[in-house]
Amino acid sequence: MSSGEMDGEQVTIRHVAARAGVALSSVSRTLTGHPDVSPAMRQKVEEAVEALGYEPDLLAQSLRSGTTRTIGFIIRDIANPLFALVARACEQELRRNGYSMILMNSDGSVETESKNLLLLRRRRVDGVIASLVAEDSPYIKKTILSLRRPLVLLDREMKDLNASAVITDHYTGVYDATAHLIKMGHEEVAFVTGAENVYTTRDRLRGFRAAFQDAGRPVPEKWMALGGFDAEYALIHTRNFLAKTPRPTALITGGIGSTAGALRALNELGLQIGKDIAFVAIDEWPLFDVFTPPISSVYRDAKAMGGEAAHLMLEMLNGKEPSESIIETKFTVRTSTDGGL
Amino acid sequence: MSSGEMDGEQVTIRHVAARAGVALSSVSRTLTGHPDVSPAMRQKVEEAVEALGYEPDLLAQSLRSGTTRTIGFIIRDIANPLFALVARACEQELRRNGYSMILMNSDGSVETESKNLLLLRRRRVDGVIASLVAEDSPYIKKTILSLRRPLVLLDREMKDLNASAVITDHYTGVYDATAHLIKMGHEEVAFVTGAENVYTTRDRLRGFRAAFQDAGRPVPEKWMALGGFDAEYALIHTRNFLAKTPRPTALITGGIGSTAGALRALNELGLQIGKDIAFVAIDEWPLFDVFTPPISSVYRDAKAMGGEAAHLMLEMLNGKEPSESIIETKFTVRTSTDGGL
DNA sequence: GTGAAAGCGCTAACAT
DNA sequence: ATGTTAGCGCTTTCAC
Numbered sequence: 136m137s138s139g140e141m142d143g144e145q146v147t148i149r150h151v152a153a154r155a156g157v158a159l160s161s162v163s164r165t166l167t168g169h170p171d172v173s174p175a176m177r178q179k180v181e182e183a184v185e186a187l188g189y190e191p192d193l194l195a196q197s198l199r200s201g202t203t204r205t206i207g208f209i210i211r212d213i214a215n216p217l218f219a220l221v222a223r224a225c226e227q228e229l230r231r232n233g234y235s236m237i238l239m240n241s242d243g244s245v246e247t248e249s250k251n252l253l254l255l256r257r258r259r260v261d262g263v264i265a266s267l268v269a270e271d272s273p274y275i276k277k278t279i280l281s282l283r284r285p286l287v288l289l290d291r292e293m294k295d296l297n298a299s300a301v302i303t304d305h306y307t308g309v310y311d312a313t314a315h316l317i318k319m320g321h322e323e324v325a326f327v328t329g330a331e332n333v334y335t336t337r338d339r340l341r342g343f344r345a346a347f348q349d350a351g352r353p354v355p356e357k358w359m360a361l362g363g364f365d366a367e368y369a370l371i372h373t374r375n376f377l378a379k380t381p382r383p384t385a386l387i388t389g390g391i392g393s394t395a396g397a398l399r400a401l402n403e404l405g406l407q408i409g410k411d412i413a414f415v416a417i418d419e420w421p422l423f424d425v426f427t428p429p430i431s432s433v434y435r436d437a438k439a440m441g442g443e444a445a446h447l448m449l450e451m452l453n454g455k456e457p458s459e460s461i462i463e464t465k466f467t468v469r470t471s472t473d474g475g476l
Numbered sequence: 477m478s479s480g481e482m483d484g485e486q487v488t489i490r491h492v493a494a495r496a497g498v499a500l501s502s503v504s505r506t507l508t509g510h511p512d513v514s515p516a517m518r519q520k521v522e523e524a525v526e527a528l529g530y531e532p533d534l535l536a537q538s539l540r541s542g543t544t545r546t547i548g549f550i551i552r553d554i555a556n557p558l559f560a561l562v563a564r565a566c567e568q569e570l571r572r573n574g575y576s577m578i579l580m581n582s583d584g585s586v587e588t589e590s591k592n593l594l595l596l597r598r599r600r601v602d603g604v605i606a607s608l609v610a611e612d613s614p615y616i617k618k619t620i621l622s623l624r625r626p627l628v629l630l631d632r633e634m635k636d637l638n639a640s641a642v643i644t645d646h647y648t649g650v651y652d653a654t655a656h657l658i659k660m661g662h663e664e665v666a667f668v669t670g671a672e673n674v675y676t677t678r679d680r681l682r683g684f685r686a687a688f689q690d691a692g693r694p695v696p697e698k699w700m701a702l703g704g705f706d707a708e709y710a711l712i713h714t715r716n717f718l719a720k721t722p723r724p725t726a727l728i729t730g731g732i733g734s735t736a737g738a739l740r741a742l743n744e745l746g747l748q749i750g751k752d753i754a755f756v757a758i759d760e761w762p763l764f765d766v767f768t769p770p771i772s773s774v775y776r777d778a779k780a781m782g783g784e785a786a787h788l789m790l791e792m793l794n795g796k797e798p799s800e801s802i803i804e805t806k807f808t809v810r811t812s813t814d815g816g817l
Numbered sequence: 818g819t820g821a822a823a824g825c826g827c828t829a830a831c832a833t
Numbered sequence: 834a835t836g837t838t839a840g841c842g843c844t845t846t847c848a849c
Contacts, residue, residue, distance in 0.1 A: 159844095160819075201825075214762075223555045226580065239571065257534045402765070420763055425742075500836085501836065541841085825843085
């Protein structure tokens with residue numbers, strides 16, 4: 136049989152040794168590819184392994200070696216389509232290199248995130264890849280410092296952590312998008328997204344402001360809603376903004392959830408994007424290509440982000456120093472940026 | 477400190493025992509809540525644990541106990557928004573019960589799926605939750621039988637496996653959707669989805685056929701494309717069908733990927749759903765509520781699926797016999813089912 | 818080249 | 834109520 140078990144009993148290296156009539160250590164040597172193994176020995180061991188369906192216990196190997204070949208992946212919400220793409224690419228790359236991924240959702244809560252980090256440490260994962268809820272929680276920072284394992288951050292900026300990071304250049308994409316709106320004649324551009332306690336928002340905001348400044352126009356600070364990446368927040372604040380008179384003539388949403396919430400609000404109010412209001416989404420929903428009208432967007436390659444995260448992790452596991460990897464963004468004009476004026 | 481390490485050395489139960497001036501086993505007893513522990517002992521141990529920042533090693537506990545409090549989750553593709561919702565709900569429920577989830581994508585390949593199953597076994601996971609690529613692979617079946625751990629299948633029907641299953645009642649939803657189209661006057665209804673080697677497709681097909689039979693109409697067998705759940709397959713076959721003369725007047729797509737592919741094809745051909753062709757999607761994309769026109773759909777609760785999967789797993793881990801849980805589907809008429817005739 | 822034995826960190830007998 | 838010891842399955846000295 137090949138199940139690694141007989142009669143519900145696990146087959147251990149002991150059984151193999153007994154069956155082959157050799158010592159435990161010889162079986163281990165043979166299986167781990169030690170050079171000092173005679174062909175005769177190899178033969179006997181392989182026969183026994185085959186006959187018993189022996190399979191090394193990764194748990195025991197881990198305890199012995201101190202390495203689990205396991206990476207923790209902490210994310211706010213795996214149901215965010217962008218992060219699902221990141222997670223998929225990351226898992227694939229880690230798996231190709233012999234690592235497994237333990238997935239944990241932090242549900243947008245620093246407490247859960249913290250608990251997850253501690254649990255991963257107790258599970259002795261070899262490293263952690265995380266998209267943190269916030270950068271300004273001293274508690275999380277302390278927890279992270281206590282991890283003492285390679286860490287890769289996704290789109291976060293934190294000092295003194297000795298961590299690698301996959302950083303998105305939001306600035307460029309958002310700058311281009313905003314400049315385009317300004318060129319079309321928009322002054323009252325609303326911006327709905329998450330809070331400034333993450334790099335993501337700060338870098339986008341930097342691009343947004345710079346575009347206005349470079350155009351010699353005042354930054355429309357009153358049309359900024361920077362409170363949450365969730366759809367609910369965007370729904371409420373988009374609704375709010377559009378109820379005012381005068382109202383914004385254009386809208387930029389930062390993030391998958393914000394876009395969903397804003398589109399819901401617009402739908403509810405009967406406002407058509409690309410006609411009643413100009414609209415730009417930062418980050419693309421998977422189905423954006425068949426939306427009507429086609430949505431102008433700031434795109435980034437989620438697959439590359441996941442691959443890079445895995446790559447940076449593997450490098451650190453190989454003893455390299457932490458480093459950063461930059462992901463580009465690209466603004467694409469489609470028809471949702473028409474109208475509004 | 478609270479890191480569980482000093483000078484890079486892990487703090488073990490040994491250090492705690494030494495510091496507290498007691499025996500190893502007393503520390504263990506105190507920490508595992510054994511009744512025979514004096515208040516004085518508890519005091520000493522807790523002081524030492526606190527002072528050293530001791531943290532039990534889950535790996536060592538696992539080796540000892542034979543249980544890892546870890547569940548393997550195998551899925552075709554975590555970037556499928558429906559499955560991402562399933563995974564999220566499942567992870568949350570497992571986590572609440574002290575289990576962690578190891579996520580593996582099978583990338584639609586039986587080989588990868590098989591390797592993943594074997595790896596999970598070697599990792600000594602306590603159970604596996606899986607959405608299998610196919611039901612008719614004898615190799616997978618053998619691998620599964622050799623798992624000898626609780627197994628929960630998502631939307632799959634396999635005999636003699638002693639597994640629990642979360643089963644969707646696709647029949648009802650698809651029957652209603654098809655009956656609606658027939659009532660609207662459609663005879664040439666196309667159906668684009670995955671292959672019949674999974675329950676999902678077979679049950680949907682059953683509903684599709686039954687609706688025609690009950691209406692006394694011939695089942696439009698020639699408009700069936702049952703080859704793959706991926707968007708690419710749907711794109712090609714939708715394109716194909718619509719190039720014919722006469723062409724189908726209505727289209728049903730089964731699954732997230734199929735819907736995406738079909739919508740792409742329709743977009744490409746300049747055909748508007750709800751006008752040039754009647755359209756029903758089985759399973760909803762997260763953003764469907766803001767699509768124009770609103771898409772008629774067969775809905776199922778992905779969150780409930782994930783929760784049920786976790787629930788069935790936890791029951792089996794508590795020694796209960798395998799069982800099934802049925803998830804309902806509901807057809808909702810929106811405007812995409814107008815037109816086409 | 819092979820075997821015997823120690824030990825990774827922990828828990829559960831078994832003593833006392 | 835507490836201490837001593839064996840052992841989970843494995844790898845790695847250390848002898849020979």
